[in-house]
Amino acid sequence: MKAAAGVYVHLPYCRSRCGYCAFVVSTDDSSRDDYLAALVREAAILEPEAEGFRFDSLYLGGGTPSLVPADDLARLVSELRSRFPFEDGSEVTLEANPEDVTGDRRDAWVAAGVNRVSVGVQSFDDGELAAVGRRHDAAGARRALDTLGKAGLALSADLILGLPGQTRESFRRNVEELARAGVEHVSIYLLETDKSRAMEEDQRARPDRYLSDGDQADAWLEAGEALAHRGFEHYEISNWARPGREARHNVKYWTRTPTLGLGVSAHEFWSDRRRANVSALAQYVNRLFAGDRPVALDDPVSPETAARERIVLGLRLGAGVPAPEVETWIAGSDEPLLAADYEDWLEAGLLRRENGRVRFTERGFLLSNEVLCRFV
Numbered sequence: 001m002k003a004a005a006g007v008y009v010h011l012p013y014c015r016s017r018c019g020y021c022a023f024v025v026s027t028d029d030s031s032r033d034d035y036l037a038a039l040v041r042e043a044a045i046l047e048p049e050a051e052g053f054r055f056d057s058l059y060l061g062g063g064t065p066s067l068v069p070a071d072d073l074a075r076l077v078s079e080l081r082s083r084f085p086f087e088d089g090s091e092v093t094l095e096a097n098p099e100d101v102t103g104d105r106r107d108a109w110v111a112a113g114v115n116r117v118s119v120g121v122q123s124f125d126d127g128e129l130a131a132v133g134r135r136h137d138a139a140g141a142r143r144a145l146d147t148l149g150k151a152g153l154a155l156s157a158d159l160i161l162g163l164p165g166q167t168r169e170s171f172r173r174n175v176e177e178l179a180r181a182g183v184e185h186v187s188i189y190l191l192e193t194d195k196s197r198a199m200e201e202d203q204r205a206r207p208d209r210y211l212s213d214g215d216q217a218d219a220w221l222e223a224g225e226a227l228a229h230r231g232f233e234h235y236e237i238s239n240w241a242r243p244g245r246e247a248r249h250n251v252k253y254w255t256r257t258p259t260l261g262l263g264v265s266a267h268e269f270w271s272d273r274r275r276a277n278v279s280a281l282a283q284y285v286n287r288l289f290a291g292d293r294p295v296a297l298d299d300p301v302s303p304e305t306a307a308r309e310r311i312v313l314g315l316r317l318g319a320g321v322p323a324p325e326v327e328t329w330i331a332g333s334d335e336p337l338l339a340a341d342y343e344d345w346l347e348a349g350l351l352r353r354e355n356g357r358v359r360f361t362e363r364g365f366l367l368s369n370e371v372l373c374r375f376v
C-alpha cells in the first residue's frame with residue numbers, strides 16, 4: 001500500500017518581519033480574505049490529483065499561521081478535509097508565534113482539529129530575541145509553551161543557534177530550558193545571516209557579536225548531548241524528538257513521500273514531479289481567481305535525480321540510507337575522487353557504515369553540506 005500523503009499550506013502574513021527571515025511573508029494583511037479564498041480554489045483544482053491517495057498529515061506553516069483568525073483557520077481545515085481524504089488520527093500542525101498564544105485561541109485551534117503546535121521560541125534570552133526583532137520575550141515563550149501544554153497538544157519548538165549576542169553558555173541554557181519545558185520535539189536551526197542584507201551587514205560590522213564557526217560547532221554538539229541526556233533522539237540534521245514523536249509531516253520531505261503544497265511559494269512533490277507556486281502574493285491570488293493554478297516551477301524527477309535525492313535527503317536522517325544505494329551511486333559517478341573521499345569520510349568518522357546502512361555521525365552532520373554537495 002502507498003504511504004499516506006501530506007498537505008502543506010503556506011499562510012504568509014506576519015505582524016512584522018524578523019531580522020533574519022527570508023520566507024515569503026507579508027506584513028500587510030489586507031489581502032487575507034482573498035488569499036484564504038484562493039487557497040480554497042487551489043484545493044478544488046488539486047482534488048482530482050489526490051484521487052486514490054490517503055492523507056495523514058496537514059502542516060499549516062508560514063508566515064504566522066497563528067495570526068489568522070481561528071474561525072478562518074477552522075473553515076480552511078474543514079475545506080481541506082472535504083477535498084482530501086485525511087485519515088482519523090492525522091497529524092495537524094500549526095506554526096505559532098509565542099505572542100499569539102492565549103487559552104481561547106488554543107481551544108479554538110483544538111476545536112479546528114489542530115493537534116500539534118510548532119512554537120517559534122528561538123531563544124529564552126531577552127537580549128537575543130530583541131536583537132532580531134522578535135515580538136515576544138522569554139517570559140512570553142514560557143507562557144506560550146505552558147498554555148499549549150495544558151491542552152495536551154503535541155508540542156514542538158524552534159531554537160536558533162548563532163543569534164547576535166549569543167554565547168555558547170546562553171545557548172546551552174536555551175537548550176536546557178527547552179528540554180525541560182514539556183516539548184516532545186525540538187528543531188535547532190543555525191542562523192543563516194545571508195538571508196537578510198541587514199543581518200549580513202551587521203555581522204560584517206560587528207563580528208564580535210557572532211559565535212565563530214568553531215564555537216557554533218561546539219555549541220551544536222553540546223546541544224545534541226544535552227537533548228540525548230533528556231531522552232531526545234537526533235532523527236534529522238536539525239530535529240530531535242522523543243521516541244515516536246518525530247514530525248510525521250516533515251519526515252515525508254526526507255523520505256520523498258508525496259506532499260501537496262498550497263499557497264504562495266509552496267513547494268510540493270507529487271506524481272514524480274517537483275512543483276512550486278509563484279512567490280508573489282498578488283499574482284498567486286489573481287491567477288487563482290482567474291481559474292489557474294499559479295505554478296512557477298514544474299519539473300519531472302528523472303530516475304537518476306530520484307536516486308540522488310534518496311541519498312542527499314535520506315542522509316539528513318539519523319537512520320541514514322541503505323549502503324548499496326550510496327555505493328552504487330558512487331560506482332557510477334564521474335565525480336572525480338568521490339570514491340576515495342567516501343572511504344576517507346568513513347575512516348575519519350564523519351560517516352558510519354553499520355547494519356547495511358550509511359549514516360552521518362554527530363560530527364559528520366556538522367560537515368554534511370560538504371559531503372552532500374559531492375553527490376551531483
Ligand SMILES: C[S@@+](CC[C@H](N)C(=O)[O-])C[C@H]1O[C@@H](n2cnc3c(N)ncnc32)[C@H](O)[C@@H]1O
Nearest residue numbers: 020021062063064097120158189190191192195
Ligand atoms: C517558517 S519560520 C516561521 C515560524 C514562525 N513564524 C516564527 O517566527 O516563529 C520557521 C522557523 O525557521 C527558522 N528560521 C527562519 N529564518 C531563519 C534563518 N535566517 N536562519 C535560521 N533559522 C531561521 C526559525 O527558527 C523559525 O521558527
Ligand code: SF4
Nearest residue numbers: 014017018021062063
Ligand atoms: S520568523 Fe516568523 S514571524 Fe518572523 S518574519 Fe519570519 S515567518 Fe514572520
